[in-house]
Amino acid sequence: MDVDPCQYEQIAINEKDVNNIILSYLIHNCYKESSESFISCTGMKQPADHLENMEKRKRIFHHALEGNVLKAIELTGQLAQDILENNNDLLFDLLSLHFVDLVCSKEWAEALEFAQTKLSPFSVKEQKYMEKIEGFMSLLAYENPVECPMFHLIGLDYRQQVVDSLNQTILGWLTSLYSVYLIYILLQISILCSIPAKYDLQSLSFCLFFSVDVGDGQHTLTFPSTLPWSGLYNRPQ
Amino acid sequence: MSESNGNSRRRNVEDQDLGLYFLEACRGREMKEEEEEEEAPRELNTINSSGGFVVVSTDKLSVKYTSVNLHGHDVGVIQANKPAPTKRLMYYFEIHVKDAGVKGQIAIGFTSETFKMRRQPGWEANSCGYHGDDGLLYRGHGKGGEPFGPTYTSGDVVGAGINYAAQEFFFTKNGHVVGSVYKDMKGPLFPTVAVHSQNEEVHVNFGQKPFTFDLKEFETQERMKQQLKIEEISVPPNVSYGRIVRSYLLHYGYEDTLNSFDVASKSTVPPIYIAQESGIDEQEITYALNHRKTLRQLIRNGDIDVAFGKLREWYPQIVEDNTSATCFLLHCQKFIELVRVGALEEAVKYGRMELSSFYDLPVFKDLVQDCVALLAYERPLESSVGYLLKDSQREVVADTVNAMILSTNLNMKDSKHCLHSYLERLLRQLTACCLVRRSLNGEQGEAFQLQRVLSSSRRG
Numbered sequence: 214m215d216v217d218p219c220q221y222e223q224i225a226i227n228e229k230d231v232n233n234i235i236l237s238y239l240i241h242n243c244y245k246e247s248s249e250s251f252i253s254c255t256g257m258k259q260p261a262d263h264l265e266n267m268e269k270r271k272r273i274f275h276h277a278l279e280g281n282v283l284k285a286i287e288l289t290g291q292l293a294q295d296i297l298e299n300n301n302d303l304l305f306d307l308l309s310l311h312f313v314d315l316v317c318s319k320e321w322a323e324a325l326e327f328a329q330t331k332l333s334p335f336s337v338k339e340q341k342y343m344e345k346i347e348g349f350m351s352l353l354a355y356e357n358p359v360e361c362p363m364f365h366l367i368g369l370d371y372r373q374q375v376v377d378s379l380n381q382t383i384l385g386w387l388t389s390l391y392s393v394y395l396i397y398i399l400l401q402i403s404i405l406c407s408i409p410a411k412y413d414l415q416s417l418s419f420c421l422f423f424s425v426d427v428g429d430g431q432h433t434l435t436f437p438s439t440l441p442w443s444g445l446y447n448r449p450q
Numbered sequence: 451m452s453e454s455n456g457n458s459r460r461r462n463v464e465d466q467d468l469g470l471y472f473l474e475a476c477r478g479r480e481m482k483e484e485e486e487e488e489e490a491p492r493e494l495n496t497i498n499s500s501g502g503f504v505v506v507s508t509d510k511l512s513v514k515y516t517s518v519n520l521h522g523h524d525v526g527v528i529q530a531n532k533p534a535p536t537k538r539l540m541y542y543f544e545i546h547v548k549d550a551g552v553k554g555q556i557a558i559g560f561t562s563e564t565f566k567m568r569r570q571p572g573w574e575a576n577s578c579g580y581h582g583d584d585g586l587l588y589r590g591h592g593k594g595g596e597p598f599g600p601t602y603t604s605g606d607v608v609g610a611g612i613n614y615a616a617q618e619f620f621f622t623k624n625g626h627v628v629g630s631v632y633k634d635m636k637g638p639l640f641p642t643v644a645v646h647s648q649n650e651e652v653h654v655n656f657g658q659k660p661f662t663f664d665l666k667e668f669e670t671q672e673r674m675k676q677q678l679k680i681e682e683i684s685v686p687p688n689v690s691y692g693r694i695v696r697s698y699l700l701h702y703g704y705e706d707t708l709n710s711f712d713v714a715s716k717s718t719v720p721p722i723y724i725a726q727e728s729g730i731d732e733q734e735i736t737y738a739l740n741h742r743k744t745l746r747q748l749i750r751n752g753d754i755d756v757a758f759g760k761l762r763e764w765y766p767q768i769v770e771d772n773t774s775a776t777c778f779l780l781h782c783q784k785f786i787e788l789v790r791v792g793a794l795e796e797a798v799k800y801g802r803m804e805l806s807s808f809y810d811l812p813v814f815k816d817l818v819q820d821c822v823a824l825l826a827y828e829r830p831l832e833s834s835v836g837y838l839l840k841d842s843q844r845e846v847v848a849d850t851v852n853a854m855i856l857s858t859n860l861n862m863k864d865s866k867h868c869l870h871s872y873l874e875r876l877l878r879q880l881t882a883c884c885l886v887r888r889s890l891n892g893e894q895g896e897a898f899q900l901q902r903v904l905s906s907s908r909r910g
Contacts, residue, residue, distance in 0.1 A: 224881045226874050228845060230900050231698070234873065238695050244714045250707040251699075256750065256841055 232257055241384065243271040270383055274376045282311040285379070293383055303382055305335050305342060306375040309349055313367055316352045324353065468857055469775030471869055472850040473817065488537050491530030491641055491656050504528060504645060512653045515551060515645035525570050526645045529561060530656065533638035534612055536894040539672060542611035542665050543641045544622075544655045547582070550603040551650030556582040558610045560619065560639040571642045576635050579644065580610065580621040580628070587621075587631060599628035607662040610641065614895035615672055622663045636892055694873050701871035703742030703852055737859040741765075742852050749848040750841070754784040761851070768854045776854050778808050782821050783847045786838050789824045797825065 232255050239248040245267050251257070269292050277285035286307055289297060297304040308331050315324035328350060335342035348363045359367065493510035504526035505514045515526045534541040545558050559571035559579030571579030572588020572595070579588050582602040586595025602608050602623055609622035612633060620630035643652055655661065692715060699708040741764055748757040758780060761769045769777055781804040788797035801822060808814040820835045827833040837843065856868035877900060884898040 224885075226870075226877045226881070226900065228842065231871075231874060231877065235695055235698055238692075239711070242692075244711060247707050247711040247714055250710050251704065254704045254707055 229257075240267065241380070243267050243274075245271070270380060273383070274380050277307065277310065277376045277379060278372060280314045282307055282314065289379065289383065296382060300382060301335065301338065303375075303378055305332070305345070307379065308332060309345070309366070310372060310375055312349055313352070313372075317367060321353065468853045468868060469777075469779055469850045470813065472846050472853070473775045473779060473813065488535035489532050490535045490541075491532045491543065492658070493531050493656070494528050494643075494654060495531045495640075496528075511655075511658075512548070512651065513643060513645060514549075514651040515647060515649065517648070524646075526650075527561075527565075527567050527569065527571065527642060528644075529565070529567075529640035529642045530654075533563070533640050534560065536614065536892075537897055539615055539669050539896050540611055540613050540665065542609055542661065542663070543657065544607055544609040544661050544663065545643055545652045546655065547602060547604055547606045547608065548651040548653055549649050550582065551645070551647045553647035554583045554601070554603050554650070555644075555646035556602070556650055556652060557588075557642075557644040557646075558608050558621070559588075559642055560610065560612065560635070561642040562635065562637055562639060565640075565642070570644050570646065576637075577642070578619050578631070578633075578635065579642070580608070582606075582608070587629075589631065589634075598631075599623065609661065609663050611665075612639065613672060614891070617891060617894075625662045625664065627663075627668070694876070698871040698873045700736055700739065701852075701856075702849070703739055703746050705739050705743040708739075737861075738764075738855050742855050745851050745855070746848045749783065749851065750844050752783075752787040752790065752844070754780055754787055757851070758784075765855055765858055767858065768851075773807065773811075775813070776850055778814055778817075779847045779850050781805055781808075782817055782838075783844065785821050786824065786843065789830060790839055794825060 232251075236248060236251060236257065239251060248267075269288065273285045273288045273292065276282070276288065286297065286304075297307070308327075312324055312327055312332060315327060328346065332342075332346050332349070336346055349366060351363050352361050352366065354361065494506055494513060496506050496510060505516050506512065506528065507514075510531075513526065513528050517524065517526070530543070545556075547556060550556065555570075557570050557572065557579040559577065561571050561574075561578075562576035565571075565577050566574050569577075570581065570588065571577045572581070572590055573579075575590045577588075577590045580586075580598060581588060581595065584595065585597070585599050585601040587598035588595045599621065600623060607624055611620050611622070612618070613620055613630065616630070617633045618630040619633050621628045641654075641656070643654060645652060696708065696711065699711060741760075745757055745760060748754075748760065758769065768774075769780075771777065781800075785797055785801055785805060788794075788800060805818050805821065808818050820838060823833070823835045824830045824838060827835075830836060831839050853868040856862060862868065881898060881900060888895055888898060
C-alpha cells in the first residue's frame with residue numbers, strides 16, 4: 214500500500230521531540246560539553262537530572278574499555294550501590310572482561326585463580342554461567358588466544374557491548390531521562406513499520422535498513438527476510 | 451570555515467519560496483484541534499433488541515430472560531447503544547452474572563450492526579461470543595464452538611475486550627484472562643450480551659464502575675510486548691547514530707555543539723571518526739554553517755533588524771522580494787518582538803508600514819490577523835494568540851531562514867533537503883508508515899503519536 218506523498222509532506226514533527234532524541238544521545242554517550250552547548254543553543258529546559266554523574270559514568274566506562282575492569286566495578290558500586298549485586302549477568306560479564314585482560318597479559322596463574330574464585334561461583338547459581346565459563350576457559354588452551362575459536366571474547370566489540378550494557382544499566386538506575394538510544398529504538402520501529410512508499414526514500418538509504426529499488430520512477434522498500442514479523446505487526450502486502 | 455557569498459552563488463529562489471512551507475507549518479501548529487473523544491457505550495440499546503424475550507432494567511444496564519426458551523431463535527440478545535470505540539489500544543466491558551437461570555446459557559461478545567437479534571453471539575457471521583454453559587467460543591464460522599475456557603455461572607464476572615494492537619478479541623473471568631483469539635471481523639462492533647433460559651439475569655459494566663479485571667495492567671503488558679518485539683531486533687553494527695546526530699547539528703547550524711561533538715567523538719575509546727564516514731552528503735549541509743548559526747542566534751534573541759541586515763549583506767536574493775513568505779515571517783517576528791517589549795505604538799507603526807501589504811493576500815491573512823490581535827490584550831501571552839510570543843515561533847522563523855540559505859547552495863541536489871534534517875525525515879517516514887499500518891487495520895488502534903513512542907522507550 215502506498216502513502217500519499219502529500220500526506221508525508223504534511224506530517225509535522227515536534228521540534229521538542231527531536232531535540233530530546235539528540236540530547237538523549239549526547240547524554241547517553243557522556244558528551245558533557247556537547248550536551249551543555251546543545252541545551253544553550255536550543256533553549257531547552259535543563260532537565261533536573263541532566264548531566265548528573267556524567268563524569269563519573271565516563272570514568273567508569275573508560276576504565277572498563279581500557280582494561281581496568283575492577284576499578285570500573287568499584288566506581289560503579291560507589292555511584293549506584295547494589296546495582297551489580299542485583300544484576301548477575303552484568304557482573305559476570307564485567308568480571309569475565311577482567312579474566313580476558315589477564316589472559317591477554319599472559320598472566321595464566323592469576324587468570325586461573327580469578328576464574329576459580331570469582332567466576333566459578335556463578336555456575337552454582339545457573340547452568341548458563343557454566344557454559345559461558347567453559348567458553349572463557351578455552352582461551353587458556355591456546356598460547357596465542359587469537360587462534361582460539363572463542364577469540365571474539367577478546368575483541369573490542371564484545372568489550373564495547375558489555376560496557377554499553379553497564380552504561381545503560383547505570384543510566385536506568387540514576388535518571389528519568391530517556392536513557393536508551395532513542396534513535397536506535399526509532400530505527401528499529403521504522404523497520405517494523407516500513408512499507409512500500411511512493412515518496413523518495415533514497416535520502417534515507419544511509420540508514421542501511423532500507424534497500425531501495427528504483428523502477429518506474431518510484432522508490433520501493435524491500436525488507437530483510439530475517440525480521441520477526443508477527444501478528445503484532447502487519448506485514449506489508 | 452569558508453562562507454559562500456550570496457551574490458557569487460546566486461540560485462533562483464523565487465520559484466521555491468520555502469518560507470511558504472514554514473508559514474503553513476506555523477499556522478497549523480496552534481490551530482490543530484484535539485482529536486475528538488470517541489463516544490463509548492454507556493448503556494444497553496433497548497430499541498434494537500430481541501425485546502419479546504427480555505426485560506431491561508430502567509438504568510439500561512441489567513437484562514433478564516423472562517420467557518421459556520423453545521428453540522435457537524428465541525435468544526434474548528441485546529447490544530450496547532454504541533459500537534466499541536476504536537481509536538485506543540483496547541476496549542473492554544464486563545458482565546456480572548446475577549443469576550444463571552435454568553440452563554446458564556449466557557453469552558458475552560461482540561456483534562456487527564446487522565446481527566440477527568434472536569441468535570447467540572457467535573452463531574451467526576460477523577459475531578463472536580464466549581458462552582457460559584459450555585465454555586466454548588463461537589466465532590460465526592458455522593462449525594460450532596471451539597474449546598476456549600471454563601464455564602461461568604451465578605456470581606461470576608466475565609469480560610470481553612478488543613486488543614486493537616494485536617487485532618484480537620480477549621475474554622476474562624473473575625479478573626483473569628481466559629484467552630484471546632484473532633479478530634477477523636471488520637467494521638463497527640457492538641458489545642453484546644445474551645441470555646437464553648428462564649430467570650437468567652446479568653448486569654453490564656461499561657466502565658461506570660471499576661472493572662474486576664485490571665485493564666490498565668493488561669495494557670501496560672501489551673505495550674511492553676510491543677517494545678520487547680522491537681528491542682529484539684539486532685541492528686547492523688555499521689549503523690552510525692553519531693552520524694545522524696551530527697547531520698542534525700549541521701542542518702540547523704548548531705556549530706558550537708558540532709565542534710564540541712567532533713572533539714569528543716575523537717577522544718572516545720575507540721575514537722569515532724563520524725565526520726569521515728560516508729553515506730550522508732555533508733557538503734550540502736555544511737554549507738554556510740557559520741552564517742546560519744549567526745542568523746539563528748540573532749532570531750532566537752529577537753534581533754530581527756540585525757538579522758535582516760545580515761541577510762541583505764550575505765544573501766540579498768532571499769530578501770529582495772519583500773512579498774515573499776520569508777520576508778513576511780521576518781516582518782511578523784519584528785512586530786511580535788515589539789509587542790513583547792511593550793513598544794505598542796512602534797508596533798502599530800511597523801505594522802502599518804510592513805504588514806498591511808500582506809493583509810489582502812489569502813496565504814498571509816491569518817497570521818497578520820493573529821499578530822495584530824496581540825495588541826488587543828493586556829496580557830497577550832495568555833490569549834488565544836499567545837503562541838506567537840513563545841520561543842517556538844522564533845524557531846519557525848529561524849528554520850525558515852536556515853532553509854532558505856541552504857537553498858542558495860548550487861550543489862544542493864534537492865531543495866526538499868533544505869527543509870528537514872535526516873533524522874526528521876526518518877521520523878516522518880516512521881510516522882507515515884505507522885499511519886498506513888493503522889489504515890491497514892481499518893483505522894483501529896491508538897492514533898499514532900511520536901511522543902508516545904519516545905515515552906515507551908524510557909528507562910528508569
